Amino acid sequence: MSNKLYFTPGPSGLYPTVPFHIQNALNEDVCAISHRSKKYEAIHENTVQNLKELLNIPDNFHLFFTGSATEVWDRVIENCVEQHSYHCVNGSFSKRFYETAKELNKNATKIEVEFGKGFNADDLNAPIETELICLTHNETSAGVSMPVSEINKVKDKYPNALIVVDAVSSMPYPNFDYSKIDSVLFSVQKGFGMPAGLGVWIVNERCIEKSKLLQTKGISIGTYHNLPSLLSKGINNQTPETPNVLGIYVLGKVAGDMLSIGIDNIRKDTETKAKLLYEFIQNSTNFEIFVNEPAHRSQTVIVANTVIPSPQINKILEPHNMAIGTGYAKYKEQQVRIANFPAFSIDDVEKLIEKLKL
Amino acid sequence: MSNKLYFTPGPSGLYPTVPFHIQNALNEDVCAISHRSKKYEAIHENTVQNLKELLNIPDNFHLFFTGSATEVWDRVIENCVEQHSYHCVNGSFSKRFYETAKELNKNATKIEVEFGKGFNADDLNAPIETELICLTHNETSAGVSMPVSEINKVKDKYPNALIVVDAVSSMPYPNFDYSKIDSVLFSVQKGFGMPAGLGVWIVNERCIEKSKLLQTKGISIGTYHNLPSLLSKGINNQTPETPNVLGIYVLGKVAGDMLSIGIDNIRKDTETKAKLLYEFIQNSTNFEIFVNEPAHRSQTVIVANTVIPSPQINKILEPHNMAIGTGYAKYKEQQVRIANFPAFSIDDVEKLIEKLKL
Structure with missing residues (x-):
């Protein structure tokens, strides 16, 4: 493997x-082994168990595998929404989640704030008939997080709705309270530092019951990857x-490695590295922290405005075997996005900061 | 890597x-690279080009990637059927394709024959309103193929219907006439000898037009993996x-390796190895060819009835570092299924036959 450090937010x-x-x-x-063999079942079980232990997921939650987190957007809408979903939109990915519901002919409503802004529970104004509230813990395009403490308040405000949290670019960092949410989704090519091509979908019994209810009503909830089918296997x-x-094998092994280190240490290191990066950016004349509200600044995807166009920064980093993410879409040149995932040590981040002192 | 030979029909x-x-x-x-980078685009393009060249796919066909072939069953029904699909069912997988259409609330009809029997074009009795005819080139559970010459006649019989061919466990062996079919699907963990987790969906413009027509009618054709979305990217x-x-990178490389060998050689070798296996089975007192009609016998998944229960045969093969597939579902003990994919040389097959002389 090359020694290049890809501080890019995914892959x-x-x-x-x-x-x-x-x-x-x-x-x-x-x-080469059969996916119906005992050997495969042992691999699958190990991955599920390691992830449940690492992320402190209660026994009444199920953990399923899909092709991508994008697929889970599709499946969670199909399986948990008859008509009404509600979305907090503050960037490209939360917007695509909302659009997914529209494309599936659901009556999706949203609250949308400016790029770079975040949400607190008080901001939400979901219609009374809302069946599913779709939150994005970490909006990868903007580097904005919804604090877990705010996510936890949403359930008290909307006890009848299911709550799904997109944690694509933050897992395993967030310490969710699973009594306050019903479903979480993430992919593996970000915080778990793995090859892309695998999504993880965590659901509780309420989600399963909802999908079965839709099914009995004759509403299509998809086929092989609907919740009853995923559950039966x-x-x-x-x-x-x-x-x-x-991918399932490697994910179980990586989760095992993380268990050895300890999730508390991984979370503490993440915060230490984020602090180093934000402090550097704050004191730099070339960069400026993009997200104004400190409580909404992502710990895992650090976004900054840049005086020097981001592709040029990557040219400077290239001989040092490093790369960072450019801004998303129309912000490509004028912003940088720095992935702060468990794959990178404090030492790696310090090296990056040294080279960003342009 | 171990030297064990897994003659199992997938993985x-x-x-x-x-x-x-x-x-x-x-x-x-x-x-680690971004899936929006030039480097990724070059990998993607190489894989598409190598597959198109290897399989002789005309320019007016598109080649898309999914999470599995199972996913393509779902997507092709969603994108190419408003109401009426028609299915040739002769085993577990062609049946699941049919059931997929039912679960998506389509009016799916079928012709079903006994396990071990196959189809010729004359057998088909699709209703006049059929929009999509679903054929299975190689029914993996039974080792039954529909000859390409028969597949080619279906288009003449039903010129208005779209024709999709499931070639999951036969690609790259079948030499399809793409002027006679509209779509093909396969997965990579069988004939391409790759890790599972990638499906390939080949479609022509008629399929794309159909999906756009459904979309304009307000019918849901799915989201990120609908045909207009796959095409736009x-x-x-x-x-x-x-x-x-x-997976996409490795598939391009394997297709490149196969191009170096030559698809004609791969097809000839497949037939040579199939002939060796069928002749051995025919002359064995322990085994009996399952598929009576020679024209319907699969060249890539050879199925035989066995006197000795198949798990016991695998115990005998184990010390020789070989494994074969057991029968499917209720045929587990009484049948064997031997994968005859390009990964295995004539020499490998001869070694297997030697050890099967129990």
Whole structure:
């Protein structure tokens, strides 16, 4: 593997142990075994158990695998919404979640704020008939987070709605209170530092019951990846389709590595590195922190306005074997996005900061 | 990598060059780069071009990537059927394709024959209103193929319907006439000998037009993986979501390896190995060819009835570092399924036959 550090917000640099786990998977014929075999079931179970332990997910939640987190947007709307979903939109990804619901012919409503702004529970104005509230813990395009303490208040405000949290570019950092949410989704090529091509969908029984209710009403909830189908295979540590077995294996191993380090240490390191980055940006004449409200600044995707166009910064970083993310879409040149995922050590971040002192 | 030969019909033994390509992908940071970068676009383009050349796919066809072939069943029904699909069912997988259409609330009809029997074009009795005819080139559960010459006659019989062919467990073996079909789907963990987690969906303009027509009628055709969305990104060698970049990279390399060997040689070798296997089975007192009609016998998944229960055969093969597939579902004990994919040489198959002389 090259030694280049990809501080890009997804795909991102691989978690250091990933190549080792891939090699072991090849040695152990993980890619050749049947997905209906006991050997596969043991791999699947290990991954689910390690993730549940790492993320402190209660027993009454199920954990399913999909092709991507984008797929989960689609599936959660199909399975948990008859008519009314409600979305907090503050960037490109939360907007796509909203648009997904519209494309599925749901009556989706939203509250939308300016790019760079965030949400507190008080801001939400969901219609009374809302079935699913879609929150984005970390809007990857803008580097804005909704604090977990605010997410926790949403359930008290809307006890009848299901609450799903998109944690694509923050997991495993957020310490969610699973008694306050019903579903979480994330992908593996960000915080878990893995090859892309695998999404993780966490749901509780309320989500399953909702999907079954829709099904009895004759509403299509999809096919192989609807919740009853995922559950019927998942309880046996299997999947409806032939899944990304290599990805599921490696995810279990990476989660195991993270368990050895301890999730508290990973969270503390994340905050230490974020503090280093934000302090550097605050004191730099070339950069400026983009998100004004400190409580809404992401700990995992740090976004800054830049005087020097971001592609030029990457040209400067190139000989030092580093890369950072450019701004999203129309902000490409004028912003940088720096991934602060567990794959990077405090030392890595200090090296980056040194080279960003342009 | 272990030297065990997995003659299992999916997942199956890896194509010999796969570990090498995975290592190169890691060396080249393929898993860390952005899926919106020029470097990714070059990988994507190489895979599409190599597959199009290998499979002789005309320019007016598009090639898209999904999470699995199972996903494509779902997507092709959503995008190409307003009401009426028609299915040729002769085993578990063609049946699941049919059930997928029912679950999506379509008016799906079928012709169903006994397990082990196949279809000729004359057998089809699709209703006049049929929009999509779903054929399975190779029914993996039963080892039954529909000859390409018969598939080619279906278009003449039903010129107004779209024709989709499930070639999950036969690609790259079948030499399809793309003027006679509108769509093909397959997955990579079978004939391409790759890690699972990637499906390939080939469509022509008629399929795209149909999906756009449904969309204008206000019918949901799905979201990120509907045909207009796949096309809008595909024309720039990108995907709507962050895809399985490693899988797409490796698939392009394997297709390149197969191009070097020559598809004619791969097809000839497949037939040579199938002939060896069927002749051995025919002359064996322990095994019996399952599919009576020679024209319907699969060249890529050879199924035989067995006197000795299949799990016991695998115990005998184990010390020789080989495994074969058991029968499907209720045929588990009484049948064997032997994958005859390009990953296995004539020599490999001869070794297997030697050990099957129990």
